[in-house]
Amino acid sequence: AQSVTQLDSHVSVSEGTPVLLRCNYSSSYSPSLFWYVQHPNKGLQLLLKYTSAATLVKGINGFEAEFKKSETSFHLTKPSAHMSDAAEYFCVVISSSNTGKLIFGQGTTLQVKP
């Protein structure tokens, strides 16, 4: 069965410094992986997705993620944090059931300090 594990429940960075949110996945086949962001009192917005094309995926708002099969990781990065990046971030994998069902990680809260 597919699963994702987000290694940090809370990450705090200063504005202008790099962001790293860690995610490991477990899958019996090459998975489709996503990062979603949830700002306070808002819905879930897709940041980026990996679907077995390029292993380095670029998303919105300057975020990117690299799929590393050898490490079963899909970490999310951004070179320079902005105050507006403060939100909850979810690493997500598609289930093998072929219904489009998503399996979410526990989430990482990103705090950005001025």
Add this chain to the structure above:
Amino acid sequence: EPEVTQTPSHQVTQMGQEVILRCVPISNHLYFYWYRQILGQKVEFLVSFYNNEISEKSEIFDDQFSVERPDGSNFTLKIRSTKLEDSAMYFCASNAQGGLIGELFFGEGSRLTVL
């Protein structure tokens, strides 16, 4: 930009009451979903719906829950007799492709509070 819309944004109900949460998916999408997020916990899958029938449901989605698409546009989640533990944010989502690569578009959620 097309979006998934949900109503109500917040509903407070008494335990044992019936609740209907409504969603209008993106118009050309064919696959529909409900997820929920209990406060402080991760987002959990409830049910997927395609071609007017449930394609998959989780263990959470017991006989107290039902979904339907009554008029070809709205997609509803009904909870027949709410329990305290049903208090959560409920998200509707839709996508055009389903399967293993489809991107889900989420609504902003309906917060349900059961007293």
